[in-house]
Amino acid sequence: MPAGGSEQYIVSRLGSERHAINIRDIEEIIKMQHITAVPNSKPFIRGVINLRGRIVPVISMCRRFGISDTPADAQSRIVVVRYRQEAMGVIVDAVEKVTSFEEIEPPLEDHDTVGGKYIEGIGQVTDGMISILNIQRLFGDGESYEGCDKG
């Protein structure tokens, strides 16, 4: 487990919860745009977008966590990350800031928490704690969270 320090993270918001994504994984952050749904694909895949001529799949973090999609608004962003040499998008409700953590705690053992299995650790900041996302697991082929279909 990294001991925190110099690594920088982007803090995103999903509903009331905040998540952090390592800045090394991130290619860019774009505003919400038209997403073309891909029929018959995995349930957490929202669809594909056109990123300057590239077709980029976009997943919904909500659906991945098994909660219902929050309606897109002016704050909504697509965080484009690099996963297995391909660009992928993940929708978040908002992107708040760039931060670094003094200390990172291992995640809670309990996997029943919402999206628990995608959490790599918990970073401590002055005003609380932020779950650090594991991009590999978030996009990974592993079974999506069991409740995701209800989204």
Next chain:
Amino acid sequence: MNDFYNSEYLGVFLDEMDEQLQCLDESLLILENSGSHLETIQKIFRAAHTLKGSSAVMGFKQLNRLTHQMESVFELIRGGQLSVANELLNILFECIDFIKQLRCSILAGVMEEEDISALMSRLEAIKNSAVSSPVEQEVKPQAPALHILFNSIQKEKIETALADGYEVMAIHIHMAEEESMKYVRAKLVEINLTEHGEIAACYPELELIEQDDLFSGTVVYILITRQGQQDIIQSLKQISQLDSIHIEYITNLNLDTFLEGKEVPGIEKNKGSIRELREPAKAKEITVLPESKVQVPQTVRVDVERLEELLNLVGELIIDNTRLHSIRARLSEQFKNHSDINDLNDIAGHLNTVVSDLQEGMMKTRMLPIEHLFGRFPRMMRDLAQKSNKEIELRIEGKETELDRTLIEEISDPLIHILRNSADHGLELPEERAAMGKPRKGTIVLRASHQGNMIVITIADDGRGIDVEKVKEMALRKGYVTADELAQMTEKELVLLIFRSGISTAQKVTDLSGRGVGMDIVKSHIEKLNGVIDIETTPNEGTVFTIKVPLTLAIIRSLLVKLGTSTFAVPLVNVIEIFRLRNEDILTVQGREVCKFRNQVLPLVRLHRKLQVQTEGDPDKEPLYVVIIGLADKRVCLVVDQTIGNQEIVIKSLGSYIGNVPYLAGATILGDGHVAHILDVRYIIREAGSHYEARLPAASEGETADSQSEKYITFSLSGMDFAVPIRKMKEIVPVPEIHLLASASVYVLGMINLRGLLFPVYDLQSRLGMGDHGLSSSSRILICEVSGHEIGVLVDKVSKVCLLSRAHLEPAPEQLLQNSELLEAIYKDNQQFIHLLNLEKTLNLEPKRKEVG
């Protein structure tokens, strides 16, 4: 072994090897078919020589020895000491095959060369047989062959001259036989040449000519000059008694071959043919050797991947260009009076031209003439003919037709399969053919041509045709169809059964074919390329295979359709027809929806459910828009909400993350920047699962089809009803933009562009002497086949398809009409009064006018 193995030269070497082998194959075939021509032998010789040279450079010793041996055999042929016999050719073909194999193993990374001793000894035997047999009686002793051999001083001189930008050429002069003062002539030439530059060397040396009785009459001057070969030839022509002049450029590349001691080709023996050439056209004197870089277009070898990247970029430009145009259109609307808008329009217009030129140019760089593929077939056919004891003539047409490089590779296997089938099953043995009154030699015609954005390849043989009975039997035995289904199938559908795996009409499995897997592979290959394959066969007259594939794989024209709020693209190659369907034409057969269309029953696919999109508005609204898609031999109807139009799209993958999704073949980016999915025609058709299109039993139509009636399509023109037989109809389309045609007949309205094909449109109204009523929303163009041409006729309204019984037909009242030829008959029944048009006569471009008082 050798440092070159992993070097970048290896690729170049292998490419060159391929070219030379192809050239050898072709030339040997010519040699076999039409005897030895000097030109062909020279070509073979050069190819073998090049192979020898490059294999030595690359360090392939065995290959070098083999090609050397081959070269010496060719040398003997060229010298006339060896006649071209069948056995000799077979050995040479085997050598070529061996080298081909070697090439493949090098490609696969195996650097060990195989044993060549067997081939070597056979070649040796051939060589010996030539020497021992007295061939040509030489009238006079042969002149020793000329050897050009630069000494170090000359070499240095030439190198510096080349470095300084001078041209260095070897000028071969052959003097007339009867010339008695050869030395003087040679001297004259020398003086003439010194006017143009410096003579670096001369073979043989002039002083020797005078004393040499055996002087062959050929002198080679090495000239360093700044002038072009034409100038020098012009100047030399002033000297009489020169039989031929022949210039070869010396460059840094071939300098070394001169250093080794290059033999001057023996022109002596073939003087006759050179003379013949000389008389009709002086210019023909210049024979250009391939070494000379004069007329060969300059080429650069480029990595295909790099081209691919560029093409992708062009694809993005196209998308942006389309987006720019939609924005431009919006802005022009908004700021009509702004002066910058005009500039914007100009720039956008220009950009559009440039981008489309760029696209076309990029596509062309990936295009290769299909010759690259067709070139392999004559040889294959020769072997097939020998193995099966048949006489086969392969005629190749349109080999200059260009298509995408990747396609050339992809289409090769299907073509080989079909050609083999045609040769092995299609064509009969010579005896059988003779007994049936056909020429002993079977003909297979391989033809390629462009048709819109597609390439059409046909393979036609004049053999026995496909035995439908046998196909039926096989299909039944394999359990693909039931006897009932068979009974309902048309001839055509039965023939198409041959594409099912395991169906073969061959009596026995041979080395060539007959296992029944061939056609199966052919079909899957063509489908992979988004292509369509069709068979036409006539017993004892032959079989024609028609393959249509898109020109390129990366950018395609597609039909955009709307389903709910989403847009989907259907490759235009697969779109057969678009029509509107009423709900009552939808039937349910075995739990599946099918629809009736032109007497065919086609499976109906409602994409909304499959693609999880909501239908807009009332799901039961009429009429439904239906797009018939086709792939290879199958047809399926798709229900869509709306057709938007056709557009060039760049095929993009959905990426490995999303992976394969049913019904989708990929995605593309539309003008508005949104992503649209490309429908996977192959998947949809496979799922729809109908491999044959059952004809409706006649009774279910509620009309008794007796032999005395025929189906007609009726339409109205100026309020009158007309009809033409439905068998002549191809399609009914709404009126698109009609492009005027200069100097067309008065009855031709212009041309229309239908999916990339041009059709002339005739104005029936004016042809029939009726007033012009203009276009309305119900106006349609009927595409029909008239005397072999596909043309369009403009009509006011298409009414319906109906059976017109012959009993109600009456001949046109000739005495009342200005031109009774236009009407075939008049149909009269109850309230109906329909004119039956004779389209052939009506649209005859030079109609005969019959004056009736």
